[in-house]
Amino acid sequence: MATTVAHPARHYLNDGYGIASWLLTRDHKRIALLYLAGVTFFFFIGGAMAVMIRLELATPVGDLVTDETYNKLFTMHGVMMVFFFLIPAIPAVLGNFLVPIMIGAKDLAFPKLNLFSWYIYMCGGLFTLYALVAGGVDTGWTFYTPFSTVSSTTNVIPTALGIFITGFSSILTGLNFIVTIHRMRAPGMTWFRMPLFLWSTYATSLINVLGTPVIAITVLLVAAERLFHFGFFDPRVGGDPVLFQHLFWFYSHPAVYIMVLPAMGVVSELVAAGCRKPVFGYGFVAFASLGIAVLGFLVWGHHMFVAGESVYSALIFSILSFLVAIPSAVKVFNWTATMYKGAVSWETPMLYAYGFIGLFTIGGLTGLFLAAIAVDVHVTDTYFIVAHFHYIMVGGTIMGYLGGLHYWWPKISGRLYNEGLAKLSAGIIFVGFNLTFFPQFVVGYLGMPRRYHAYPPEFQVLNVLSSAGASILGVGYLIPMVYLMWSLRYGRIAGSNPWGAVGLEWTTSSPPPTENFAETPTVTWDPYEYPAVDVEGHVA
């Protein structure tokens, strides 16, 4: 692509300098970068916990940390990664940056609320960090009662309040996206001209708005139970601990879709741009996002097959859980069909898209094992579960997040990163990821339970493989940190459209001006209108 282009004279990054111009900004693009800093920070804290966990599990005996410390490590790893990285990562960073630009708006509907959301998020995160520094919490990220309400003597309340506070950030960001997509679209930007990333962001926002308040009241009840001994979840006064599980999973199962739906949206964009073709079956992919959001609310009971659920409700939850496979498979098949006879690229974002599709397929198919009651009873609370959800959350969400970050990095920063290093690290991440988590399927199926710091010696080989993979994965995550930072200063100037992609975000300069567009665009074209090419790749 053209290398002689220069930065635009005026863009959002040079529109004001100094700390205050960032901390008091109302520009959605700057707020996206504030979130980028926040989620990266919490990702590395959660990652440090993972390093400790994998080091401990390299040997069968508990020799590195005590069992109590190990409990605190996996709890904090889960809490940090789920609530402070995976849930906000794509919506709050890429969504914040892209939603207004993709619909041709100047900003989100409520810019002050957007900034406020970031402060709430950081405040909740620091609260949870306090719980960590003050001695940690040992309940697991699931806070099951009555252990969390009666037995645990660790910092349950600060952690619960941290999650409660951060929940408002999810709710307000979701609210902001919903209103923005409804009310701020540029002339001609009809619903079916929107990029698929917006459909999945919209579906995610619905889950945020409907699910997050339920976890908010749930953790509030846990805190109240500890403080005032209310007895909601205490069998001694007739309370029901399983009621907590219902409330918890009513949010926390849909939360899985909060994590993966935005990644699916990213992958739709990457596949279209990487194949220079419209996404096959646009309407199906769009409605599959909404279908996943709706069905996602009806399957929480599959987390409780062994928790004394009646056979009949387990049966219903099992069938509904199988149904989620349909919209998920629609997406996978449509991405694949998009690639068919496409001018398929091997650039970094596309590598992540390939990674996502493969790993999400494994994660999704093993999810079907777990929807089947008999298999689930066998593998409940084993490493099979751990492997399954890491394939979705790490193999799915983080692949989508990194792919999106690479794809839009030239737009965000105005500069290109080192493509060779980026491809290398994408490969390292893919290999490291599979080496880490595939053995966990095996060791889990063989019966190794999760959440123990010691295990029978016959599981050591698989655990050592997993720990070795984790160290490779860690390197893979550190390399992008380096070359992306490097590119901020030394990268080649990207120009407004380095990928030759379509979409409103590529029509404005890189980095975009504060108001996103010199003039409000009028949209007269369908999404992904790539020119047809002949077999040699020439535009027909």
Added chain:
Amino acid sequence: MLPEALHHHPHPALAHHFDDIGQQSEASTLGMWVFLVTEVLFFGGLFLCYLVYRSRYPTAFARASHELDVVLGTINTAVLITSSLTMALAVHAAQLGQRRLLVVLLLATMALGATFLGIKSVEYYRKFEECPAVLVALHLPGGEEGAGHACHVPGPGFSFEPAEHARHAQIFFSLYFTMTGIHALHMIIGLGIMTWMLVWARRGVITAEYFSPIEISGLYWHFVDIVWIFLFPLLYLIGRHV
């Protein structure tokens, strides 16, 4: 769409990223509705807990609801419904641009809201003063004088007659304090919003063209009222004849 003249003189409250004040008002109204949906789900968790335990322990819940002051509860219901009326009238006054009437009606709404909270705190205090442990914990007078006849505040000091229902009655009172407490918190936030609106109304920010802040504050206020309309029968009325 708005009259052409308004485009030439943008409303002073128009934010830079909206095309016109109509779009801005539509956005904020939709935003409040979405927020209220989250509130429904937030209270929904509590109502679910109530539903589960009411259906499991109907007798204990019916007995326990006798221990609430139905007279004060009824008065409070009337007070709150009246505040919804003054709020609806305030929105009407805002739409007509009647600034003075708007200020009066907002003040009336706030006064009724404060009355509700006052009566509610009398009810709370009557429960607290029967529990020496709670009085001591809250540094209120009377804690040293020993026990009253029954302590209905959940916790280690809880007691209830007949004793066979004491365990399940504790869940009832846990629900009572949690649900009405969170409702009262929403009322306090509502009073804060009304104070804010009062300042805007007096400063003349609210006009016949730009009244959506009053409208969406009203939506919030009515929502909090409706929550009470459900809480009152669930906690005070059902099973009173038993």
